[in-house]
Amino acid sequence: MASRDQNRPPRSTSIRREVRDENPLDKRRRIGAQGKAVGPTSSGRTRQPLGTANRQDPSTAGDAGNAEECPTHEFTKEEVEALLNEKPKPQKQPDFKAKLQQSADYIKRLKLCVKWFQQCDENHVLEKENLKNSLESAEKKCTDTELEKKNKEEELNAVISELRENNASLQEKLSKEVSEKLDAIDRHKSEAEARVNAEKSVASLTEELEKAQKDIVAANERADSLDNTHKRLQEYILSLQQYNSKLIADHEAARESLKRVEKEKLTIVENLSTLRGHCNSLQEQLTLSRTSQDEAITQKETLINEVKCLRGELQQVRDDRDRQVSQVHALSDQMVKFKETAGKSFAELDNLTMKSKSLEEKCSSQREQIRILEIQISAANEKLKMADLSASETRTEYLEQKRIIQELQDRLAEMEQKLIEGEDLRKRLHNTILELKGNIRVFCRVRPLLPDDGAATEAPVISYPTSVESLGRGIDLIQSGNKYPFTFDKVFDHEASQQDIFVEISQLVQSALDGYKVCIFAYGQTGSGKTYTMMGRPEAQEEKGLIPRSLEQIFQSSQSLQAQGWKYKMQASMLEIYNETIRDLLSINRPIASESAVSGKQYTIKHDANGNTHVSDLTVVDVSSIAEISSLLRQAAQSRSVGRTHMNEQSSRSHMVFTLRISGVNEATEQQVQGVLNLIDLAGSERLSRSGATGDRLKETQAINKSLSSLSDVIFALAKKEEHVPYRNSKLTYLLQPCLGGDSKTLMFVNVSPDPTSVGESLCSLRFAARVNSCEIGTAHRQTSLRLADSRLS
C-alpha cells in the first residue's frame, strides 16, 4: 500500500503542471467545458460553448454596439488565427468607404476578439485565483492529507507491523493449520480408507447380518417347522400311542376272544372228544346193536326158521290136527279115546301158539328195538356229522383266529417298531429344539393369592399380555404405575395345575433316561411356591410336584423301555446345603446339628473326567421302584423337618438337591447311557434389606445370597464365554458344575408371588430370570457308549 502511494505523483503538483502548460485557448475550452459542467462562473455570466445559438460568425458579428451587447462571443483558436491572418480583399477600384467599412468591421471583430481575450484573461485571472485558492486549499488539504497520510502511514505501519505480526502468526498458524490440514488430510485419507474399509466391513457385516437374519429367519422357520413337526410328531405319537393302546386293547380283546375261542375250542374239543367218546360208545353200541341186531336177525332168522319150523310144525300140527280133526271127525268115536291126546295136542298147540306168540312178540320187540337202535344210530350219525361239521368250522375259525392273531402280532410288532422310531425321532427333535433354543430355559410360575397375602384388595400387580407372540410366554409386572414386561420360554399363571407344569417338562425328564444330564431348579423369593412346584404335596395325587411326578415317569418309562431291551439301574441321593455346609438327607442316623463335625464326615465334592459328581460319604441308595423312591422322599422330608425345628424355622433357608443317577444298558444293541437328573429347590432369594435379618438369620441370608449370587455369576460367566467360571465360589455352584457347564439341559423355574407387597422382590426375581433366559450356556451332550464285554449291568 505504502509503495503504491509513494509511486503515485502528488496530486497538487500534477494540478499545477496542468495549469502551467495550458494554452489560454485550450484553457478556455476546458473552462468552457467546466463551465458547462459547473454552471455559472464566478463572474456570474453564463458561458456558452462555441457553435451555440449565441455564437456569431466574426465576419457577420454586426456593429460595435451589438458587439458591446454581445461580449460573450467566444473565439476558437482557428477563428483568432483566421482573424489575425485576415487581409483586406484587393479591389479593382479602390472604394475607401467599403475599405473603411471593412477595416471598421475588422477592427470591431478585433476589438471583440481582444475583449474576449481580456474577458478570457479576466476569467483566467479569476480562474487562476480560484485555482490558486483551490491549489492552496488543495495544498493545505494535501499537507493535511499528507499529515493524515503520515499519521495514517504510521497507523498503517503500526497496523502493517501488527498485520505483519498477525501475518507471521497467521503464517505460523497457517503453516500449523496447513500441517494440521495435511495431518487432517492424512487422517481424512486414513479415515476415508478406514471409512471405506468400515463401509466394506459394514457392507459385509450387513450382508452377514442379512445372512444371519436370513439364517435366523431360516432357523426360526426351521424351529417353527421343527416345532410343527414336533407337534405333529407328538400328535402322531399320540395317535400312535392311541392307536397302539387301541391295538393293545384290540390285542387284549383278540387275546380275550382267542382265550374265549380257545376255551370254546377246548370245550368243543372236550365236547368233541366226549361226542367222539359218545360216538365211539354209540358206535360200539351200534356195533353191539349191530351184532345184537345181527344176533337178533340171526335169532330172528332162527326164530323165523323156528317159526317156520313151528309153522311147518304148526301146519303139520294143523295138518295133523286137520288130519286128526278129520280123524276126529272120522274118528269121532275115537275122540274120546284120543281126547287126552287131543287135549295134549291142544295144550301143546297152545304152548306152541303161546311160544309162537311170545316169539312173535320178542321178534316185534326186537324189531322195535332195532328200529329204535336204527333211529339212535341215524341220530348219532347225524350228531357225528354235526360234530364233524362244527369241528371243521371250529378248526377253520381257529385257523382264522390264529391268522388274525398273527396279523395283529405282526402289526403290533410293526407299530412297536414305529413307536420306537417315533420315540427316537421325538428324542432327536426334542434335542434339536433344545439346541436351537439354547440349553438354559426359563419357565415362570405365578402362584395363586393366598389368604395370608393380606393385600388382596389392592389392584393386581401381575397381568399377562394377550398378543399372539407373547401368549403363554409373557408376563407384565406393575410397580408404582410402571409396567415391566418380561418374556420367558413359558409362563404359567396362577391357575396352572401341577399336571400342566409337568406336561411341559416331561420331555426334559425323559431325556435323563436317554443319557443326558438334566438340571431343574426353582428360584424365587420365600413363599413364592418353589417347594410347591418341586415337591408339592406328595400325599395328594393332584398336588404332587415335579420331583414325585418325574420319578414316576422315569420308572414307568424305564419299564416300558425294557421291551426294547433296555435295563436301567438307578441311584438316588439327597442333600441340602445350609450355610455352605452339606447335609445328607438320606443318612439314617442323621445328626441334628453340625453333622459333619460330629460324624467326621467330610462331604467333599469331586468331579471325575466324565463330568460325574461324587460327594464323599453321601448316602447313595439303589432304587428300583417308585415305592422305594417315595419312602426316600418321605425320609428326606422328615430329615429336613427335623433339621428345621432344630436349626432353622423354614426349609427355605437351605438349598435342597435331589439327584438321580441313571445307568442304562441295551441288551440288544449293547448301547450304554449315563443320565443324571438333578432337581433342586433353592433357598428363598431375599434381599438383606427386606429380610430384616439379624444374628444367625443374617448369617443365613448372607450365605444364601452368596450362593445365589455365585449361581448368577456362574451363569453369566458361562453366557459371556469367559475363560474363568467361578464354580468354586459356593458349594451349590461347585456341586452343579457339570450341569451348569453347558454339558447338561438346564431349566430354571422362576416362582413369583402375586402379593402386591412382594412386587419389589418379584421384579428382582424376574429381572434375574430374564438375564438367565438370555444366556446360551452351550450344547448338551448325551452320555452314551457301547458296552464293554465285561461291564454288564448287574
Ligand SMILES: Nc1ncnc2c1ncn2[C@@H]1O[C@H](COP(=O)(O)OP(=O)(O)OP(=O)(O)O)[C@@H](O)[C@H]1O
Ligand atoms: N401353585 C400353587 N397353588 C396353590 N398353593 C400354592 C401354589 N404355590 C404355592 N402355594 C402355597 O404357597 C405357600 C408357599 O409356597 P412354598 O412353601 O412352596 O414356597 P417356597 O417358595 O418354597 O417358600 P420357601 O422358600 O419359604 O420354602 C404354601 O402354602 C403353598 O402351599
